Amino acid sequence: MTQPPATVREAIRQHYSELTQSERKFANLLLEDYPAAGLASITIVAEQAGVSTPTIARMVQKLGFKGFPQFHRALLKELQAKVSGPTERRANWATEAPDSHLLNRFAKAVTQNLQTTFSNVPSEAFDAAAHLLADTDRPLFIVGGRITHALADYAFTHLQAVRPGVIHLTSSSATWPHYLLDMGPGDTLLMFDIRRYESNLLRLAELARDRGVEVVLLTDQWSSPVAEIATHSFNCWVEIPSAWDSNVSTLMLLEALIAAVQEEAWPETRERYERLDRLFELTRLFRRPGGH
Amino acid sequence: MTQPPATVREAIRQHYSELTQSERKFANLLLEDYPAAGLASITIVAEQAGVSTPTIARMVQKLGFKGFPQFHRALLKELQAKVSGPTERRANWATEAPDSHLLNRFAKAVTQNLQTTFSNVPSEAFDAAAHLLADTDRPLFIVGGRITHALADYAFTHLQAVRPGVIHLTSSSATWPHYLLDMGPGDTLLMFDIRRYESNLLRLAELARDRGVEVVLLTDQWSSPVAEIATHSFNCWVEIPSAWDSNVSTLMLLEALIAAVQEEAWPETRERYERLDRLFELTRLFRRPGGH
DNA sequence: CCCTTTATGAAAAAATCTTTCCACAGTGGC
DNA sequence: GCCACTGTGGAAAGATTTTTTCATAAAGGG
Numbered sequence: 001m002t003q004p005p006a007t008v009r010e011a012i013r014q015h016y017s018e019l020t021q022s023e024r025k026f027a028n029l030l031l032e033d034y035p036a037a038g039l040a041s042i043t044i045v046a047e048q049a050g051v052s053t054p055t056i057a058r059m060v061q062k063l064g065f066k067g068f069p070q071f072h073r074a075l076l077k078e079l080q081a082k083v084s085g086p087t088e089r090r091a092n093w094a095t096e097a098p099d100s101h102l103l104n105r106f107a108k109a110v111t112q113n114l115q116t117t118f119s120n121v122p123s124e125a126f127d128a129a130a131h132l133l134a135d136t137d138r139p140l141f142i143v144g145g146r147i148t149h150a151l152a153d154y155a156f157t158h159l160q161a162v163r164p165g166v167i168h169l170t171s172s173s174a175t176w177p178h179y180l181l182d183m184g185p186g187d188t189l190l191m192f193d194i195r196r197y198e199s200n201l202l203r204l205a206e207l208a209r210d211r212g213v214e215v216v217l218l219t220d221q222w223s224s225p226v227a228e229i230a231t232h233s234f235n236c237w238v239e240i241p242s243a244w245d246s247n248v249s250t251l252m253l254l255e256a257l258i259a260a261v262q263e264e265a266w267p268e269t270r271e272r273y274e275r276l277d278r279l280f281e282l283t284r285l286f287r288r289p290g291g292h
Numbered sequence: 293m294t295q296p297p298a299t300v301r302e303a304i305r306q307h308y309s310e311l312t313q314s315e316r317k318f319a320n321l322l323l324e325d326y327p328a329a330g331l332a333s334i335t336i337v338a339e340q341a342g343v344s345t346p347t348i349a350r351m352v353q354k355l356g357f358k359g360f361p362q363f364h365r366a367l368l369k370e371l372q373a374k375v376s377g378p379t380e381r382r383a384n385w386a387t388e389a390p391d392s393h394l395l396n397r398f399a400k401a402v403t404q405n406l407q408t409t410f411s412n413v414p415s416e417a418f419d420a421a422a423h424l425l426a427d428t429d430r431p432l433f434i435v436g437g438r439i440t441h442a443l444a445d446y447a448f449t450h451l452q453a454v455r456p457g458v459i460h461l462t463s464s465s466a467t468w469p470h471y472l473l474d475m476g477p478g479d480t481l482l483m484f485d486i487r488r489y490e491s492n493l494l495r496l497a498e499l500a501r502d503r504g505v506e507v508v509l510l511t512d513q514w515s516s517p518v519a520e521i522a523t524h525s526f527n528c529w530v531e532i533p534s535a536w537d538s539n540v541s542t543l544m545l546l547e548a549l550i551a552a553v554q555e556e557a558w559p560e561t562r563e564r565y566e567r568l569d570r571l572f573e574l575t576r577l578f579r580r581p582g583g584h
Numbered sequence: 585c586c587c588t589t590t591a592t593g594a595a596a597a598a599a600t601c602t603t604t605c606c607a608c609a610g611t612g613g614c
Numbered sequence: 615g616c617c618a619c620t621g622t623g624g625a626a627a628g629a630t631t632t633t634t635t636c637a638t639a640a641a642g643g644g
Contacts, residue, residue, distance in 0.1 A: 013414065017520055020621055028513060032408050032529075036372055041601060052623040057603060068602065069630090079371055080328055102555065103418060106548045107410045111403065118399045126395060147449055154442035158536065242551045243565060244450065252540045256398040259534045263394065273535060312591060333631060344593040349633060360632060361600090591640075600631070611620080 008075055009034065011063040022051045023059040035075040042068045105241055110248050113237040116221075117249040120235060129216050129232040130260035132188050136163050136268075138214070141179060141189045143169035145201055148192035151218075151250060155190060158258045161276055162269050173200045180204070185212030193217065193224035194238060194245055205229045218250055300367055301326060303355045314343045315351040327367040334360045397533050402540050405529040408513075409541040412527055421508045421524040422552035424480050428455050428560075430506070433471060433481045435461035437493055440484035443510075443542060447482060450550045453568055454561050465492045472496070477504030485509060485516035486530060486537055497521045510542055 012027050019027055026049040030037045038045060046053045060071040133140060140159065144152030156168040169179050183189070189208050193201050205215055205226045217226050217233035227233040236253055238245035262269050304319050311319055318341035322329045330337060338345045352363040425432060432451065436444030448460040461471050475481070481500050485493050497507055497518045509522035512530045519525040528545055530537035554561050 009412065010414070013412070016515060022622065024514065031412055031513075032404075034411070039368055039372075042603095043601065053602075054604080054623065055621090058621095076331055080331075101415055102552050103410065103413060103415060103548055106544075106551060107406070110544050110547075111406065114399070114403065114406070118395065121395060123393055123395060147446075150442045150446035150449065153445060154439075154539070157439055157442065161536075240547070240551070242547075242554065243562075244453075246544075246547055247446070248540060248544045248547060251543050252398075252402050252538075255402075255532070255534075255538055255540060256395055259398060259532070260394050262534065270535075314592065334633095335631065345632075346593065346634080347591090350592095585644100587642105587644085589640100589642080592638085594635105594637085596633105596635075598631105598633070600629105602627100602629070604627070605625090607622105607624090609620105609622080612618095614615100614617085 007078055008038070008063070008071070015062055015064075018062055019059060020055075022055045023062070025049050025051055026056055026059060035079055038075050039072070039079075109240045110246060113239065113246060113249045114252060116237045117235070117253060120237075121253065125232050125234070126257070126260070129234075130257055130264060132214055132216060132231070133159070133190065133257060134163065134261040134264040135188070136165060136265070138186050138188045139165045139167065139182070141167045141169060141183065141187065141208075141213075142191075143176075143189065143201070143204065144192040145194065145198045147244075148194055148247070148250070151192050151247060151254060152190075154251070155192075155254055155258070159261065161273065162258065162262050163265065163272070173204070176200075176204055180207055180211070183208055183211050183213050187211075187213045189213050189215045191215060191217045191226060191230070192219075192250070193226050194220045194236075194247065194250065195222060195224070197224040197226070202226055202229075218253060220245065220250075299370055300330070300355070300363070307354055307356075310354055311351060312347075314347045315354070317341050317343055318348055318351060327371055330367050331364070331371075401532045402538060405531065405538060405541045406544060408529045409527070409545060412529075413545065417524050417526070418549070418552070421526070422549055422556060424506055424508060424523070425451070425482065425549060426455065426553040426556040427480070428457060428557070430478050430480045431457045431459065431474070433459045433461060433475065433479065433500075433505075434483075435468075435481065435493070435496065436484040437486065437490045439536075440486055440539065440542070443484050443539060443546060444482075446543070447484075447546055447550070451553065453565065454550065454554050455557065455564070465496070468492075468496055472499055472503070475500055475503050475505050479503075479505045481505050481507045483507060483509045483518060483522070484511075484542070485518050486512045486528075486539065486542065487514060487516070489516040489518070494518055494521075510545060512537065512542075 009031065012031060016024070016027065026037075026045070029049045037048065040048070042053050042056050046056045049056070057068055060068050063071065065071040065074065132138070140163070142152050142156050142159070144150070152168065156166060160166045167179065167182075169176055187208075189205070191201060191205060202225050205217075206229060208215060209229045215226070215230040215232075217224065217230035219227060219233060219235060220238045221235050223233065223235060234253055236247075236250040238247065238249065240246040301323065304323060308316070308319065318329075318337070321341045329340065332340075334345050334348050338348045341348070349360055352360050355363065357363040357366065424430070432455070434444050434448050434451070436442070444460065448458060452458045459471065459474075461468055479500075481497070483493060483497060494517050497509075498521060500507060501521045507518070507522040507524075509516065509518050509525035511519060511525060511527060513527050515525070515527060526545055528539075528542040530539065530541065532538040
């Protein structure tokens with residue numbers, strides 16, 4: 001027999017699979033704005049979640065409460081416990097885990113990295129880089145290093161959906177000369193180079209530059225030597241309590257760039273997306289979307 | 293004109309002299325057990341204070357509230373403010389760019405996602421999953437979907453450095469049956485499935501489960517159907533102002549998992565890292581580290 | 585000691601909240 | 615294309631909470 005969950009949060013997690021679409025709407029809202037979104041009366045709570053009161057009533061029963069009032073009291077009790085609780089912890093993460101838990105240390109470091117990274121992005125350079133990446137007159141080559149080739153891959157998958165003429169240089173540098181053959185003045189090369197910087201990436205950048213290629217670089221806070229060559233280069237803070245470097249901030253900047261590119265060329269992109277969708281439909285690769 | 297008091301506590305102090313004996317009874321109780329003594333319904337609150345409901349009703353009006361519900365909400369709001377504490381997101385990002393710049397909107401959304409994701413990770417499940425992934429007696433298979441195969445790739449690159457017996461299932465599902473052949477009871481399968489959920493991933497998970505494989509799943513906030521099958525599944529918040537989903541929080545959770553795995557088996561891992569380093573030296577793949 | 589004033593709570597009335605019932609829309613199976 | 619089924623919300627019924635009314639008790643002044 002399973003013991004009753006300690007928190008409402010826990011209860012939602014346990015029963016999430018049984019919840020219907022509308023019920024999840026409220027569940028999601030509550031998880032995002034916890035516990036505030038559940039503290040008003042059922043009428044107001046339902047309204048805020050955009051569902052009807054019976055939906056909320058049914059859901060709290062699924063969670064194991066006898067009725068909404070009981071659910072309400074449970075939330076209230078948690079909130080009080082949190083305040084009177086031992087540490088009166090500052091941040092919202094944690095919930096149950098002690099501050100020294102790896103998760104918390106990690107969260108702290110990553111958040112710090114994101115913040116610093118963002119503060120240090122010059123917005124004009126960002127806009128200019130996005131413009132370059134969005135320009136369909138310029139073929140776009142993408143390449144990453146030993147670790148970052150996953151990021152390059154991610155960039156490729158998304159940018160390919162957004163615009164034509166995107167080429168992914170495979171991680172084996174032996175094949176790079178072939179790609180160099182096709183690069184010409186005005187082309188764009190998106191590179192990732194995080195320490196330890198790879199000499200063949202530098203060599204590639206030099207050769208590309210010699211052919212008039214514009215290089216956009218995502219690197220770490222210490223800057224790869226490729227930065228000297230690049231038209232635009234962005235520094236991402238990567239330090240975490242670990243033997244290796246985090247790429248969360250790099251991914252975030254990459255996603256921001258992709259979003260900017262997509263925004264820049266929306267009409268065509270939209271049409272491209274729709275075509276892509278239809279193609280997927282045809283190949284029946286996907287189930288119907290789950291949430292939403 | 294006196295400004296309205298910031299807290300209920302303050303209001304009580306200001307109006308204490310006007311309060312009658314019975315009203316003070318409740319006022320004292322509330323100040324002693326603040327704010328709990330005021331959070332229930334007026335009936336219960338009155339009972340606990342040993343006075344009648346009209347007494348409470350009259351008193352809260354003296355304090356400047358229109359009625360008990362308003363008083364109740366005020367207390368609640370204070371409590372919430374205390375919990376969320378000095379989060380007070382400063383506009384530290386940005387620096388020069390206006391708030392509406394894509395970068396800022398993006399930063400906001402991603403930070404929100406990270407925070408929500410972290411708050412919703414149950415630490416025991418996290419520890420258990422890390423333990424599973426660290427167990428070198430269990431071969432570890434890794435697989436991702438159309439978009440997430442980049443994440444799977446990233447996971448593979450790192451985990452391979454940490455432990456032996458890591459296998460990356462290529463993104464072409466045609467080859468998966470071959471891998472299934474090698475899976476046996478106790479093996480571990482690390483999966484990524486973000487909407488739109490892919491039916492072949494679900495099928496793979498089912499087949500793996502049937503062979504006694506433990507499935508660890510990283511999915512989005514709406515949960516892939518694979519969650520029903522998985523031993524441990526984690527929800528990552530992925531919504532950003534864009535047509536597609538962000539994988540920043542997913543990557544962060546993945547990195548946290550990798551860090552936990554690495555920490556768990558540090559002595560061997562360290563030795564492995566050093567061997568890897570020497571091998572790289574030999575092949576002269578890398579320049580010397582740049583910064584630091 | 586009486587009268588006025590104020591404080592208090594029981595009980596009714598009003599307002600609000602919660603639950604139940606039911607019809608309808610949408611989905612998927614046959 | 616029909617049928618069964620599930621999910622959903624409108625609306626009524628039921629429960630609870632809040633407010634108001636009012637009778638009574640207590641306190642203080644003459």
